[in-house]
Amino acid sequence: MSYIDILHQYWGYPDFRGIQKEIIESIGEGKDTLGLMPTGGGKSITFQVPALAQEGVCIVITPLIALMKDQVDHLRHKGIPAAAIYSGMTRDAIVATLENCIFGGVKLLYISPERIGSDIFQVKLRHMKVSFITVDEAHCISQWGYDFRPSYLQITEIRKLVPHAPILALTATATPEVVDDIQERLGFKEKNAFRMSFERKNLAYVVRQVEDKETEMIHILHSIPKTAIVYCRSRRHTKEIAQKLIQNGIPATWYHAGLEPAIKDQRQNDWQNDKTRVIVATNAFGMGIDKPNVRIVIHIDCPNSIEAYFQEAGRAGRDGNKAYAVLLYNGHDNHTLRKRIEDTFPPKEYIQMLYNHLAYFYQIGVGSGFGCTFEFPIDKFCTTFKHFPIRANAALNILQRAGYIEYEQNPDTSARIKFLLNREELYRLDALSDQENNVVIALLRNYGGLFSDYGYVDESYIAQEAGLDQNQTYIVLTNLSKKRIINFIPRKNIPLITYTQDRVDGEEIILKKEVYEERKAVFIERINSVINYAQNDYICRSRQLLSYFGEKKASDCGQCDVCLSHTNNEDNDHKKIIREKLLALVKDGEKHHITEIRQLDDNWDLTAEIMEELIAEDILLMNGSYLIKP
Structure with a gap:
């Protein structure tokens, strides 16, 4: 075919x-x-x-x-x-x-x-x-x-x-x-x-510079009473924001990676099926979610990169109808974003110290530990050695890139089950509910060896086989465990650390340039790009985003906050004329001195502003006192 x-x-x-x-x-x-x-x-x-x-x-x-x-x-x-x-x-x-x-x-x-x-x-x-x-x-x-x-x-x-x-x-x-x-x-x-062009013609990108972000968020959600996502940086913040929305009459829930799988599934399904209007989430939410009628995505906290922002904002308006992506920004965000650089790339001495503390935590001596895997309760570790979790997490990621450990932050550690009754005792049971009976049958049909030892099981697969949802299955398994029919160890979301080489002394840790300095430089560029996007109120938002991904767009979107602020500007037509003059001047590919450019229009300030826009868009290039086409 x-x-x-x-x-x-x-x-x-x-x-x-x-x-x-x-x-x-x-x-x-x-x-x-x-x-x-x-x-x-x-x-x-x-x-x-x-x-x-x-x-x-x-x-x-x-x-x-x-x-x-x-x-x-x-x-x-x-x-x-x-x-x-x-x-x-x-x-x-x-x-x-x-x-x-x-x-x-x-x-x-x-x-x-x-x-x-x-x-x-x-x-x-x-x-x-x-x-x-x-x-x-x-x-x-x-x-x-x-x-x-x-x-x-x-x-x-x-x-x-x-x-x-x-x-x-x-x-x-x-x-x-x-x-x-x-x-x-x-x-x-x-x-x-x-x-494929990354342009989203139905999506209006907006940056709101406000001191009180929560009040502005509530105002926006009352103005556009449709399905929405609100993105936050911290798990704790998701709950606080969701409760604030509920208090203001807006149906909301919260979502992050630390929630139990059954709870995450339930909240996602409620939102997906329009039982909940707003979901307040960390960046753990959204990958693989295809809900076409999301009308607005609000970022109450700035993401770490334009890539992350573009992907998360792009979850609005997939049905092709008008939608909004709003970034709430104020002076504190600049400081917060800059702080993330040191939080993500702490000093090398700190990383070496944390590596030693890790060995003390697991009591691993120099020259041993290769291949050993441990559960990593990060809160306990940080309390014991007085570390901040964000910085400790970053140091562990760097140690992983350097090849000293493997750090699984969200391992898919599945549930484990073992039958406490033998087969004959199990078959003689007649006090099980229909749901319990269906779950037991699903276990027996799909998993062998559960009478002799613990076995890993997939709760979603059991649910499917038993004709239940995941939340019901979890409750049934818990009840069977209480009745001493099975021993059920629920899926845990505890990170894992594996030593990929024998432990060395912390001072011997080597962090190569490509692991630390080069990656830090790229991260700083990304942070600067987010700040520039939030603060740039003279270039169309859509054009800024497309330019970041290497795509040139000749016309403004006409619907972002920048474009709308220019709509009623008396200088708008004048600016277009100057822009056309500048583009016509450099069309010959030759260098043009600044004195020649000054003669294009009487309003030098406006000419300089347009010239800066064209340079920022990589359409023109300033080489000393000369303007040229790149």
């Missing part, structure tokens, strides 16, 4: 949109391909369609377990053979899934980057016919990407096992430098990137 026939049959769409067709044809020709598509641009179509058109299995590497499961369910519902491998599956289930891929029973296999390094996956991969490898959130492989993840570096090793399979890398946020780095790190045979 042709690509368009596959699209018609399985998705019912009349045609491809944007750059989908170009990407599909490129990967279909066996070329390494990079696709840059904004959030909501239809990334999944670009690998799902060619996967069905080709022989073999498409390996899809993605860090989003919830999205992974959701896409597999949707594909299976369409009759497309898809599978996923993630934490919580039994070894038997993993082996069965991989064997199914080898024998042609799976067209799309979703797997997390952490899992591709396992021996079992790599052994089985050698026997698979792989059509191509898809790398979602590809910016995570770049050292200069805003969300670099060390686990992504293993993808280059996977390529060696299936050298004939091309790579399809996809990302929604990447600067030109990161675009080049992605292709280099993934071993592209030749550069081959397709870019």
Whole structure:
């Protein structure tokens, strides 16, 4: 079947949109391909369609377990053979899934980057016919990407096992430098990137400079009484803001990574189904969420980068209707953002000291510890050694990049279960409710060895098999544990630390330039970009954002706060005339002295302002006293 026939049959769409067709044809020709598509641009179509058109299995590497499961369910519902491998599956289930891929029973296999390094996956991969490898959130492989993840570096090793399979890398946020780095790190045979415009014509970007952010937020949400997301930096702040909204008659809830999985699922579902209007969240919320009717995204705290802001703001207005992305900013934010630099890159002496404290905490002597994994209760550690959690967390991330430890901040440590009754005792039970009986049957059918030892289980899979939601399943498992039928150890969200080499003395810690100084310089650039965006009230917001990602936009959006402030400006027409004169002057490609520029218009101040705008947009360049076209 042709690509368009596959699209018609399985998705019912009349045609491809944007750059989908170009990407599909490129990967279909066996070329390494990079696709840059904004959030909501239809990334999944670009690998799902060619996967069905080709022989073999498409390996899809993605860090989003919830999205992974959701896409597999949707594909299976369409009759497309898809599978996923993630934490919580039994070894038997993993082996069965991989064997199914080898024998042609799976067209799309979703797997997390952490899992591709396992021996079992790599052994089985050698026997698979792989059509191509898809790398979602590809910016995570770049050292200069805003969300670099060390686990992504293993993808280059996977390529060696299936050298004939091309790579399809996809990302929604990447600067030109990161675009080049992605292709280099993934071993592209030749550069081959397709870019879809990041412009969102229905989305109005607004910066509100206000002292009282909470009052302004409430005012905005009363003015636009529609579905909304409010982003905060801290977990504690999400709860405080949500309660403030509720007190002001706005239905709201809060969401962050520290909540129990069942609670997170319930709150996300309530918001998704319009039972809750506003969700106040940290950046843990939103990846893989596709709710089309979000009318407004408010950032009450500034993010660390333009990439993060653009991705989070882009969750508004995916239905194509008018929506707003509002950044609340005041003088305190400048100081707060600058402070994040030292919090994210603490002094080297501090990192060395923390490394020693880690060894004292686990009682590991110099020359030992290699391969040892420990649960890391960060609050207890910080209380014991008087560290601030944010700075301690940053130091651990740097030690991980330097190769001394592996630090898993949000490990998918699945629930564990062991039956306390033997099979005969279990079968004689007649006092179980229907829900309890269904859960027990689901456990017996899908997990072996639970009578002799603890086994890892996937609560969402048990829920699906038992016909319950995750919250009901959690309650049933807790009740079965209270009745002493099983021992249920709920999923824990405690970080893990693994020593990747024997412990050395802290003073011997070496932090190379590419691990510390170079990354710090990039982080400072990102912080400065956020500050510049918030404070720049003379260039269209949309043009500022697009310029950051290397995209030139000739016209203003006409709907951001900057454009609206200029709408009634009497100088507006005059500015356009001066702009046209400047562009006409440099059209010949020659240098033009400042004295020549002064003669263009009587209003030198306005001319200088327009010239600064054009220079900021990289349309013109000032070289000494001369104006030239770059």
